[in-house]
Amino acid sequence: MTEQKERPGEETPLGQRLLDRPFVLLVAGVLVMLAFYTLWGIFELVTLPTATLP
Amino acid sequence: MSNAMADTLQGWGRRCQVTGLKVHSEAEKLIKVNAVVAVVAFLVGVIAAIGLVLTRWQAVHLLPADWYYRLMTVHGMNMLIFFILFFEMAVLYFAGPVLLNCRVPAPKVGWLAFGLMVLGAVMVDVVIFAGKADVLFTSYVPLRAHPLFYLGVILFAVGAILVTCLFFASLVVAKREQTYEGSVPLVTFGALTAAIIAAITLLHGAAIYIPTFLWSLNIIPIDPELYRVVWWGLGHSSQQINVAAMVSVWYLLGGLTVGAVVLNEKISRSAFSLYVLFISMASAHHLLVDPGLGPAWKVWNTSYAMYLAVLASMIHGFTVPAGIEMGQRLRGLVKGRFEWLRKAPWGDPGFSGMFLSLVIFGFFGGITGVTSGTEQINIIAHNTLRIPGHFHVTVVGGTALAFMAVTYYVLPLIFQRKVALWGLAKIQPYLFGVGIVIMAMSMTFAGSFGVPRRHWDITFAGAATSVEFHPMVDMLMGTMAIGGLLAAIGALAYIAIAVLSVFFGQKVDWSRVGDGGAGIPQGVAKLPKQAHTGAAVEQVHQAGTPGTMVLVGVFLTVFVLYYFVNWKMLSMVWKIG
Numbered sequence: 001m002t003e004q005k006e007r008p009g010e011e012t013p014l015g016q017r018l019l020d021r022p023f024v025l026l027v028a029g030v031l032v033m034l035a036f037y038t039l040w041g042i043f044e045l046v047t048l049p050t051a052t053l054p
Numbered sequence: 055m056s057n058a059m060a061d062t063l064q065g066w067g068r069r070c071q072v073t074g075l076k077v078h079s080e081a082e083k084l085i086k087v088n089a090v091v092a093v094v095a096f097l098v099g100v101i102a103a104i105g106l107v108l109t110r111w112q113a114v115h116l117l118p119a120d121w122y123y124r125l126m127t128v129h130g131m132n133m134l135i136f137f138i139l140f141f142e143m144a145v146l147y148f149a150g151p152v153l154l155n156c157r158v159p160a161p162k163v164g165w166l167a168f169g170l171m172v173l174g175a176v177m178v179d180v181v182i183f184a185g186k187a188d189v190l191f192t193s194y195v196p197l198r199a200h201p202l203f204y205l206g207v208i209l210f211a212v213g214a215i216l217v218t219c220l221f222f223a224s225l226v227v228a229k230r231e232q233t234y235e236g237s238v239p240l241v242t243f244g245a246l247t248a249a250i251i252a253a254i255t256l257l258h259g260a261a262i263y264i265p266t267f268l269w270s271l272n273i274i275p276i277d278p279e280l281y282r283v284v285w286w287g288l289g290h291s292s293q294q295i296n297v298a299a300m301v302s303v304w305y306l307l308g309g310l311t312v313g314a315v316v317l318n319e320k321i322s323r324s325a326f327s328l329y330v331l332f333i334s335m336a337s338a339h340h341l342l343v344d345p346g347l348g349p350a351w352k353v354w355n356t357s358y359a360m361y362l363a364v365l366a367s368m369i370h371g372f373t374v375p376a377g378i379e380m381g382q383r384l385r386g387l388v389k390g391r392f393e394w395l396r397k398a399p400w401g402d403p404g405f406s407g408m409f410l411s412l413v414i415f416g417f418f419g420g421i422t423g424v425t426s427g428t429e430q431i432n433i434i435a436h437n438t439l440r441i442p443g444h445f446h447v448t449v450v451g452g453t454a455l456a457f458m459a460v461t462y463y464v465l466p467l468i469f470q471r472k473v474a475l476w477g478l479a480k481i482q483p484y485l486f487g488v489g490i491v492i493m494a495m496s497m498t499f500a501g502s503f504g505v506p507r508r509h510w511d512i513t514f515a516g517a518a519t520s521v522e523f524h525p526m527v528d529m530l531m532g533t534m535a536i537g538g539l540l541a542a543i544g545a546l547a548y549i550a551i552a553v554l555s556v557f558f559g560q561k562v563d564w565s566r567v568g569d570g571g572a573g574i575p576q577g578v579a580k581l582p583k584q585a586h587t588g589a590a591v592e593q594v595h596q597a598g599t600p601g602t603m604v605l606v607g608v609f610l611t612v613f614v615l616y617y618f619v620n621w622k623m624l625s626m627v628w629k630i631g
Contacts, residue, residue: 019323020237022225022246029250029330030257033287037335037355038258041283045346 066157071564072467072581080161081151085144085468086556087168089461092140093552095175096454099132100545107493107538111531112513119510123188126508128179130191134449135210135292136175141457142248142299143171143217148468149245149302150224155233159223167216174210177202190508192289195266195281204267211263215256221249240316240323244302247326251295254334258287279346290337293445296453297367298329300411303456304374307408310463311399311575313582314381317373317599325369333363342432349429356427364424371416372606376599378409383594384585391601403473404575407459407483414487415452421613422498423448431620434627440501446494450541455487458548462575465552471559472573475551482551486544492537500530502623 018024067078102125108116117125151158158164180202181187187199225246228234238246262284269276305322308314316322338355341347382394399405422444426435435441465473473479503524505512512531514521560573570579585591 015320015324016237019243019327022222022250025246025327025330026222026250026253029334030254032331033254033291033334036359037337038284038287040351041338041341041347042280044348044351045277045279045283048346 070467071567072578075152076155077468078151078157080158080164081147082468084158084161084164084168085147085152085464088140088144088147089464089468090556091168091172091175092137092144092457093549095132095136095140096545097549098179099129099137100542100549102126102129102132103538103545104542107535107542109510111535112511112528113532114535115511120185120188122510123190124182124185127182127188127190131178131182132175133454134191135207136178138296138449138453138457139210139214139292140171142252142295143168143214144464145299145302146217146221146245146249148464149242150221150228153239153242154224154228156224156228156231159220159227163216164220167213167220170209170213170216174206174208174213177206177209181206192285193266194285195269195276195278198270201267201270204263204270207259208263208267211256211259214252218249218252218256221245237319237323240319241302241306243323244298244305244326247329248295248298248302250330251291251298251334255288255291255295258284258291262288279344282341282344283347286337286340287334290340291334293449294329294333294336294363296449297333298326300415300453300456301326301367301370301374303460304370304408304412305377307404307456307459307463308374308378308381309584310581311402311405311408311577312378312381313385313584314374314377315384315584317377317380321369322373325366325373328362328366331362332359333366335359336363336427339427339432342427342429343436352429356429360427361424364420367416367420371412371420371609372602374412375409375605376602379599379602380594381582381584383597383599384591385582388594388597391604395601399576401480402462402576403479403483404459404462404577406480407455407462407487410483410487411452411456411459414447414455414491417609417612418491418494419444419448419452421609421616424613425617425620428617428620431624434620434624435501437507438501439497439505439507442507443494443497443499443501446490446497451487451490451494455483455490458486459483461548461552463578465555465559466562466567466574466578469556469559470562471555472562473551473575474554474559474573475547476572478547479551482544482547484544485547486541489537489539489541489544493534493541494537496530496534496537500527500534503527503530505531 012020067076067080067082069076105117105125106122106129108114109122147158147164150156178187181200182203184200187193187203189197189199189203193199193203225238225242228238237243262281265274265276266281268274305314305316335355338347338352338360342352342356378398379394382398387394387397398409422440425431426440426444462473462479465471501507503526505523505527512521512523512527555573562574567574568579570576
């Protein structure tokens, strides 16, 4: 339940600044899932060659 | 509290007498209504569950086939979607406006969202009970439900996405109005993780349920395989919202019950961000035996990427108990490796529920999930009872139990009521937790003997061909039912406690809350102080968390053994030479 407070004169580390941006995290989360799971999966299915009947 | 502060809160809300947090009145009302409806959905799901276990127990075989699949659909929708998501909406209102000391940005939108979610849930349940949607939770195309079923799900999802947007808006408002300093609290960051996964989930939900609704009206066609890929982006990701929300509740209850400290904010937040990036890809597990998708897609999504999310769970699985150990040691419980655990408040259902949830999710859920999610091993686990065995220890023994545990703190802190039936409340987490473990482990072992999931009659009575299982299966299906009934008793006890407390419970007398007594959890009676600096803290930090290290060692040993045994079982399927 703790809150991270900056000490005066101390620069916030890059990682913390990144994690403090909720919309950057939102976009990253959505894009990674869309790219690797959804779009790649759909691409595999739509490019699947039609099976020929014996 | 100064008069000036009391004036400030007039017409705005109140200040919590225990935590000191400002509670916006609209946030409080929205938490209450969402939590109450969650419990109602839970009751519907529990009643359906009793019918299901008494049917799968072959000696009883209670329901006819149509009602078995109908109640299976009711159970899935009410437990996995309605109960969980209504509760998570309450978590978002708590972790946003309450923890950040700010207002709900647009309360009318919150009420609109709540109305849409209730309307959608009622529509879905009515259609299922009317026998027009026996399509199970997955509603795989070409199984066709009544169009109102799909419309109900869409309305529910729109409501949920509105609440998610309100949570993001509360982050913006709190930042702009400077209601907190520095970074948001860790519990809020966990809820943010849940909200991001909710956005991913609901995007996939819209992408699949709107076309499926049109398909049910005979307007467009749908490819069943494409349906499965996009639907699981909703179906599995929705359960990952639970994981993030559950871990947030662990951190919250650790602090409230025993003054647990966060060992390292950077580590815990990095673990949450691994969830944001990788946990939703676990959806691909459900498609591991689908022939249309290639091995590269399967292995990338379920192994390389997903294991980063598993790493995150293992980090939380260490930092939460280690934070509890550290908190207890700071309170003087420093003898040996386990005095902190032996002298933990096991009679506080908030603590016992949280710790059982942690153990059940980590030991049973995590180990079975990672093992059966391995592409090669999945071939002997897919569509067997091992799969529901796994997710009943993650979603039920993990998430639902964590939500039950936090309810024992929500009742006095938000509803301002004492916990009713206090004696029963103290044993409720044990009844529920033990019952779920017996049920889920019986399912897991029955699944190892090849027993299929979602099957009305595994004896195939009257069929042209017969199937015989190992005699052990009869016993396992019986213990599954006994465990399920024990868990149902625990669940009904929770519902009775929640309903009696909310509607008929005694109001908390804040002037005497420090005395504790029946109905007041010990963390509410005396909120444990968290210490972060000083010589005592330094000394405890030097000693580390030796007890948790032993627990981690046991976990990793069991993990390795179970994983090895499964590869051995796989090797016995096709003997070479």
